[in-house]
Amino acid sequence: MSNESTSAPNFIRNQISEEIEAGKVDKIVTRFPPEPNGFLHIGHAKSICLNFGLAEQFGGDCHLRFDDTNPAKEEQAYIDAIKEDLHWMGFEWAGDVRYASDYFDQLYAWAQHLIREGKAYVDDLSPDEIREYRGTLTEAGRPSPYRERSADESLDLLERMKQGEFAESEKVLRAKIDMASPNINLRDPILYRIRQANHHQTGDKWKIYPSYDFAHGQSDAIEGVTHSVCTLEFEDHRPLYEWFLDNLPVPAKPRQIEFARLNLSYTLTSKRKLKLLVDQGIVDGWDDPRLPTISGMRRRGYTPASLRKFCDMIGVTRADGGLVEIGMLYHAIRSDLEDNAPRAMCVMKPLKVVLTNVPEGHEEVFEAAGHPARDDMGTRKLPFTREIWIDQDDFMEEPPKKFFRLAPEKEVRLRNGYVIRCDEVVKGADGDVSELRCSVDFDTLGKNPEGRKVKGVIHWVSAEHGVPIEVRQYDNLFQVEVPDKDKDADFLDHLNPESLVIVEGIAEPSIRDAAPEARYQFERVGYFCADRHACAEGKRVFNRTVGLKDGWAKAQKKG
C-alpha cells in the first residue's frame, strides 16, 4: 500500500516540534477515542490521520480507546466495524485496544476522592430541576439544595447508586465548582448518572456510568497520553478537563488541543443523521457507497491512500465554519487510481455496430496494455468480431462541430483496434437508432491511416465476448452543498433522486474474474470497483467510484 506520509505541517505538529526541541517531551502519546455508537466517517478519517500521523512522525504511540461511557447507545458491532476501518486505513494502534470502561474502578475511586475533598456531591434534583438551576447563557445558576450535604452522606449515596438502589435520573454525582461561572461546563457538571443498561464490555457490573468529562481526561492521564487532540466544540470543556487533572491524584497531565472538524460539501457527517438514513432504509446500510462512512467509501472504491491524501490536502487548523469542496475528495481518488488502476473497456448504454467487411465468424485478438504507463500491469486480450457494442453517447446522427466520435460518413478509432467508418444508420420502428453498419480500415491497427487524421477514439466491446455486468452509478446523496444548513427544514428533502442509477453494461472479458474490491478504470468513463459483497456472491457488480473528468461535457455546457 502506498504510504504517502507527506503530511503537511500544521499548528499542532509545529507545537509538538517546539516542545520536543525544548525538551518538554521526549515521546509523545496520542489517542483516537471513538464512541462505538455508529460507523466512522470521513471526519473521523481526518482525526485518525492526525492522531496516528503525529505518533508516526514523532516516533510516538497512538492508542485506540473506545469512549464507552454510555451503554444505552453503544454496541459491540460498532466496535468491530471501527477496528476493521482502522486496519483498512493502514493504521496500527499501540498495545491492546483500550476502553474507558477499563478505568471504571479507578474513576469511581477518584469520584470518592473528590467527595471526601468536598469537591463533589450527590444531587437529588430531577433533570428538569437541574436544567432550571443551571441558569442560562446570560444568567448565573443557583446552587442545588443538596450541594452542601455531607461527604459521608454523598459517599453512601454514591455507593448505593452504584449498587442499583435508585432509578435512572433519581440521583447524579456532581462536581462542586461554580454555579455562577460564565462557562456553563463549570456549573457543577455531572460526573456520574444512573443507567440500567447492560454494558457491552462490563456487563451488569455497573449501574452508574461516568460522563464524558469525568472519564476522558483521566483516561488520557492513566494512559500517559501527552497530547489529547479533539475538535473545537470541546474547547469550552478544556477548563473542566484541567480542573479534574488538577484536583485528582492523576499520574500525568495531558494537554487538550482542539482543531476544526471537517465539513464536506454535498455530504453529512453527523452520526445521528447517518444513522437515521441507515435505520430508515434510505441507504443500504452503514457501508452504502453513497455514505461518507469509511466503510461506505471503501465499498465505493476509495483507497486508503486516497483518504490519507485527502486529509493531507485539507490540512488541520482552528478555522471553523469552512466547507471543503467534494471535488477535492474526487481529485484524491482520481489521482491514485489514475496511477494504479488497470484499464478495461465497458459499454454503459449499448448500441450495436455491425462491421460489414468483417466476415461472419471472424475473430482476432488484440493485445492491449493493462495500464498505458505501467508495464508491470501486463496486457489483456481483446477479442474482435463482426458485431460489437459501442456506447450510445459515442454516436450522433447530427453531430455538432468538433464532435470527434462516430456520425454518418465519419470515422473513429476503436480503442486498441481499427479505425471504422459509419456507412449506414439503421432505425427501428420507433425511429430510434437501433444499429450502425460500419466498415473497417484494416490498415490502421497500431498506426494512423494514410492521408487523414482520425481524432476520435471510442471504447467498444465484442458482442460475442462481452460480459454483462451490473453497473451502479453513484452520485452525491444530496443535491445541495450543505444538506442540513436550514435547521428548520428536513435534510431528507435534499436527497438526490439520482444518487444511484443502475445500468446493465457490457464489459470486455478481462474483468470476468475480477476479485471483490478490484478497481478498474473503464476507459473514457470512470473508475469502478467490484462490489465487495455482490462479487463475493459470484455476481458481477461494479460500483462507480468517480467519473473521469469530462472536458467534452464541460465544453458543451459553455456552449
Add this chain to the structure above:
RNA sequence: UGGGGUAUCGCCAAGUGGUAAGGCACCGGUUUCUGAUACCGGCAUUCGCAGGUUCGAGUCCUGCUACCCCAGCCA
C-alpha cells in the same frame, strides 16, 4: 444581550515585523489510440472592516463587523 473561538484568492491552506507558499477549481496552450492523464503558462499590489504604532504590518495595538461553538443525566 454571558462565555469561548475564527477571519489570507471561488474552496482548502502556508505565513510568528521585512515586503503574500502550495493544493483544488478555473482559464489559455502543448502532447495524446482515454475529449482522461502528463506537461507549460495564467490566476490575491493584497490578507473581514476602520483607525493607530513602526523606516517597514497579513503579522503589534485599538475599535468595529461577520461567522462557529456552549444552557444533554450525549460524546
